[in-house]
Amino acid sequence: MTFADEVKNAVTARAALLVIGVLGLQLLFIASYVGALHRPDPTDVPFGVVAPQQVSGQLVSQLGDLPGGPLDTRAVSDAAEARRQIENRDIDGALIVSPTGRTDTLLVASGGGTVLATSLESIVERVEAPRKRALRTVDVAPASPDDFDGLSSFYLVVGWCVGGYLCASILAISAGTKPANRQRAAIRTAVMALYSIAGGIGGAVIIGPVLGALPGSVWALAGLGALVVFAVGMITLALEALTGIVGIGLAVLLIVIAGNPSAGGAFPLPMLPDFWRAIGPALPPGAGTWVARSIAYFHGNAVTGPLLVLSAWAVVGTALTLLLSMRRRDRDGIQEAAPTAPGNGAHG
Numbered sequence: 001m002t003f004a005d006e007v008k009n010a011v012t013a014r015a016a017l018l019v020i021g022v023l024g025l026q027l028l029f030i031a032s033y034v035g036a037l038h039r040p041d042p043t044d045v046p047f048g049v050v051a052p053q054q055v056s057g058q059l060v061s062q063l064g065d066l067p068g069g070p071l072d073t074r075a076v077s078d079a080a081e082a083r084r085q086i087e088n089r090d091i092d093g094a095l096i097v098s099p100t101g102r103t104d105t106l107l108v109a110s111g112g113g114t115v116l117a118t119s120l121e122s123i124v125e126r127v128e129a130p131r132k133r134a135l136r137t138v139d140v141a142p143a144s145p146d147d148f149d150g151l152s153s154f155y156l157v158v159g160w161c162v163g164g165y166l167c168a169s170i171l172a173i174s175a176g177t178k179p180a181n182r183q184r185a186a187i188r189t190a191v192m193a194l195y196s197i198a199g200g201i202g203g204a205v206i207i208g209p210v211l212g213a214l215p216g217s218v219w220a221l222a223g224l225g226a227l228v229v230f231a232v233g234m235i236t237l238a239l240e241a242l243t244g245i246v247g248i249g250l251a252v253l254l255i256v257i258a259g260n261p262s263a264g265g266a267f268p269l270p271m272l273p274d275f276w277r278a279i280g281p282a283l284p285p286g287a288g289t290w291v292a293r294s295i296a297y298f299h300g301n302a303v304t305g306p307l308l309v310l311s312a313w314a315v316v317g318t319a320l321t322l323l324l325s326m327r328r329r330d331r332d333g334i335q336e337a338a339p340t341a342p343g344n345g346a347h348g
Contacts, residue, residue: 021249028257032276036261040271042119043069048076048085048094048107055097063095063127070123082107086140089294089302092270093120103134109141111297113268114149141297144215152213153292154265154285156203160225161259161285163199164232165251168192172240172247185241185325189318192233200225216296224295228288231310234317235284241324259285281306284313 049060056075064073074091076082082094086109096105106124108117121137128135143150171188204221207214214221232255239247239254262272262280269277269286280286287306294303 018245021246025249025252025257028253032257033261036272036276037266039273040115040267041068041070042116042123042271043274044072045070045093045116045120045270046091047071047073047120048082048091049073049097050076050079050082050094051097052099059095059097063124066123066127070119079105079107083140087298087301089298092116092268093124095124102132103136104128106135106137107140108137109297110139110143111141111150112293113264113271114143115266116268116271119271143297144213146211146213147296149266150293151265152207153296154263154289156207156214156221156225157228157263157285157288157292158260158265160199160203160228160288161232161255164196164229165236165248165255167195167199167229168233168236168240168251169248172237173245182322182325185237185321188237189234189321192237193230196226196230196233199229200227214292214296217300220295220300221292224288224291227307227310227314228284231313231317232284234321235313236317238317238320238324241321255284259283262286263289265289282309284310 047063049056049063051059060073060075063071076085076091076094079094079096082091082096085091086094086107089112092109092112094107096107098104106121108120110117117139121135125135144152147153168188171191201222203225204218208216208218208221232251235254236247236251239250241247243250258279262276262283263285264272264280265285269280272280281290287309290306291303291310294301
């Protein structure tokens with residue numbers, strides 16, 4: 001046997017294609033994470049300005065025209081309204097100009113990302129210094145001291161996502177990568193639902209009562225976790241039903257390579273490049289991270305959109321999984337009903 005024959009026996013054409021696919025995922029992983037996170041510059045951060053009428057317009061323009069465009073400024077009527085908008089996650093910070101003294105107040109919310117709050121403080125201090133104004137910072141929604149850099153929400157959602165696509169992959173691979181019939185697809189969906197509930201409750205209990213890393217309602221986080229796990233698991237099952245084992249790679253591409261760096265975890269969305277900022281809210285890791293932070297630090301505000309995103313992934317994944325299994329059953333039924341060619345029938 002020649003060396004070429006040995007290579008063909010050791011590495012089949014199918015295996016070679018899968019290896020090439022893995023190499024592609026590896027390079028995309030590097031490009032996505034480094035591309036998203038290597039230079040976290042704040043851009044168009046929603047930012048309010050509360051100032052006396054005679055200086056409000058000028059200050060809004062000055063802050064909005066800073067080099068690099070770090071702030072997307074808008075005038076806010078008063079300090080209470082600025083605080084309300086921050087708690088509703090409409091803006092990420094606000095500058096309140098004192099009409100009498102020389103000390104202004106910066107409102108931030110480190111619960112939405114400690115790095116972003118620190119960046120806003122640095123930006124505003126540079127603007128205030130030439131105006132001979134002092135600055136004091138008030139954290140409207142402070143991150144827990146046990147939640148370093150506000151990352152616990154992100155890591156919690158990443159864990160849920162990993163569990164979702166690993167469970168789905170195991171369910172599919174254990175008996176073939178394509179559901180043979182509708183019953184098997186329904187059973188996998190039911191198992192995925194039960195696993196999601198267990199994973200959601202387990203993650204919420206660990207990060208809350210056990211570790212004390214994240215405040216907020218344990219049951220609200222558990223419900224979020226169940227939805228995240230189920231959404232990721234079902235879209236993984238759908239991709240596997242559609243493409244076979246390649247679906248596992250597609251799930252990794254969607255959730256790990258595209259979803260994690262764009263989730264706003266390590267750096268909040270306003271600090272990410274445009275591409276990752278655009279796709280992040282539409283993917284399960286980004287939607288889940290936003291809701292987890294809202295539950296923990298913002299009284300559960302501004303969660304409708306992200307929850308709809310997660311629900312859409314869950315519904316689409318479930319529908320595709322079940323529909324593809326029905327189509328396969330119909331095709332297999334046609335093949336079984338086809339007449340046997342002469343000479344190929346059973347004898348005996």
